[in-house]
Amino acid sequence: MAISELPADLLKGHGQRLAEHAATGRSPDREALDAYRAAGARAAELGLSLRALVDAALAAGEGLPGGVLPALRKAVSALMEGYEAAQLEAIRREEGARREFVDDLLQGRAERLAERAEHFGLRLAESYVVAAARGLRPGDGDRIENDLIARFGSHNVLVAVRDGLLVCVAPATLPAAVGEFTHHVRARFPPGWRVGVGRAHRGPGGVVTSYREAAQALELADGLRLAVDVVKAADLLVFPVLLRDRGAIEDLVSSVLSPLLEARGGHEPLLETLEAVFASQGNQTAAARRLRVSPRAVTYRLERIRRLTGFSPDDPTQRFTLETAVLGARLLGWPFE
Incomplete structure (x- = not known):
C-alpha cells in the first residue's frame, strides 16, 4: 500500500510534533505517545500494513535535522505497539468466538449456527466425526489445536475443551485428521490417556450425536476395562442396546x-x-x-x-x-x- 493511500488523518499532528522536537529537543509526551498507539491500533483495524504505516511515519521526518531521530524512534515504537496490541486483541476475540461456536455446536444450541459456521469456513450440511480425548493437561489443548490447524487448516478442524475432554471435530471425508489428533494426544498426554471416536453423522445435530457417542465410548471402555487406547463407538454398538x-x-x-x-x-x-x-x-x-x-x-x-x-x-x-x-x-x- 502506498503512503498516499493511508487515511489523511491517521498520523495527524505527527509532522508538527517532529518539527517541535527538532526546535526544542523535547520528546513526545505521554499524550502524544498514546495518540500514536491509538493510530497504530486504528491502522490494524483498517487492515493497513505495518510496513506502510512505519514508512509514512519515517517519511514525515525527511528533511528535518538529524536531532529529530529520538522522537521519531519513540513515535514509530508507539505506533508498532498499538498496531500489535490491536492484532493480538483481534486474535483473542476470534479464538473466543471460535471456542464459543464449538461449545454451542457440541451442545446443540442452534442459534445462528449456520451463519457462524460459514464465518469459520465450515459446511454444516456435510458429515462430521467427533473424537474426544481424556487425560488433558493445561496447555496441551492449545498446542494440539495449533498443530492440527497448521496441517489441515482452520476450516477443516475444530478443537475445544468440553466436559474435561479435548474434543476434535473433523469432516468424515478427512479421516487423517482424527488419526493426527490421536497421534498428538499420544505424544503429549500423560499415561492413562484414551480417545473415543464417534460415528460420522450429517449436520449440526450429527455433530452432537457423534460427540455423545465418543464420550459414551470412553465411559464404556472404562467400565469394561478395555486395554485399548482408542475406542470407536462403531465397535461398541451392542452395549447401549444391552443397557x-x-x-x-x-x-x-x-x-x-x-x-x-x-x-x-x-x-x-x-x-x-x-x-x-x-x-x-x-x-x-x-x-x-x-x-x-x-x-x-x-x-x-x-x-x-x-x-x-x-x-x-x-x-x-x-x-x-x-x-x-x-x-x-x-x-x-x-x-x-
Missing part, C-alpha cells in the same frame, strides 16, 4: 454370576478369567498368557465357574449367556450394593 433394559441385565447378572461371590479367594479372579477366555476366542493357552498364569490354572478356574454357576464357556449357548453377564457386570459395576 436399554437395565432391569433385565441386572437380573441376568445376578442370576448367573451371584454364585461366584461364594468362591474362595473372591469372585474377581474368576471374572477376569472369563474375560480373558472370551477375549482369546476360547483359547485357554492364550487366556493364560493374558492373565500371566499357567494353562492349568485357567482350566481349574473354569471348572470352578461351571460347578458354581452351572454355565460353561465351552457350550455355545451357555458361552453367550456367560459373556453377556460378564459384560453387564462390568458395565453396571457388579456386585450391586
Whole structure:
C-alpha cells in the first residue's frame, strides 16, 4: 500500500510534533505517545500494513535535522505497539468466538449456527466425526489445536475443551485428521490417556450425536476395562442396546454370576478369567498368557465357574449367556450394593 493511500488523518499532528522536537529537543509526551498507539491500533483495524504505516511515519521526518531521530524512534515504537496490541486483541476475540461456536455446536444450541459456521469456513450440511480425548493437561489443548490447524487448516478442524475432554471435530471425508489428533494426544498426554471416536453423522445435530457417542465410548471402555487406547463407538454398538433394559441385565447378572461371590479367594479372579477366555476366542493357552498364569490354572478356574454357576464357556449357548453377564457386570459395576 502506498503512503498516499493511508487515511489523511491517521498520523495527524505527527509532522508538527517532529518539527517541535527538532526546535526544542523535547520528546513526545505521554499524550502524544498514546495518540500514536491509538493510530497504530486504528491502522490494524483498517487492515493497513505495518510496513506502510512505519514508512509514512519515517517519511514525515525527511528533511528535518538529524536531532529529530529520538522522537521519531519513540513515535514509530508507539505506533508498532498499538498496531500489535490491536492484532493480538483481534486474535483473542476470534479464538473466543471460535471456542464459543464449538461449545454451542457440541451442545446443540442452534442459534445462528449456520451463519457462524460459514464465518469459520465450515459446511454444516456435510458429515462430521467427533473424537474426544481424556487425560488433558493445561496447555496441551492449545498446542494440539495449533498443530492440527497448521496441517489441515482452520476450516477443516475444530478443537475445544468440553466436559474435561479435548474434543476434535473433523469432516468424515478427512479421516487423517482424527488419526493426527490421536497421534498428538499420544505424544503429549500423560499415561492413562484414551480417545473415543464417534460415528460420522450429517449436520449440526450429527455433530452432537457423534460427540455423545465418543464420550459414551470412553465411559464404556472404562467400565469394561478395555486395554485399548482408542475406542470407536462403531465397535461398541451392542452395549447401549444391552443397557436399554437395565432391569433385565441386572437380573441376568445376578442370576448367573451371584454364585461366584461364594468362591474362595473372591469372585474377581474368576471374572477376569472369563474375560480373558472370551477375549482369546476360547483359547485357554492364550487366556493364560493374558492373565500371566499357567494353562492349568485357567482350566481349574473354569471348572470352578461351571460347578458354581452351572454355565460353561465351552457350550455355545451357555458361552453367550456367560459373556453377556460378564459384560453387564462390568458395565453396571457388579456386585450391586
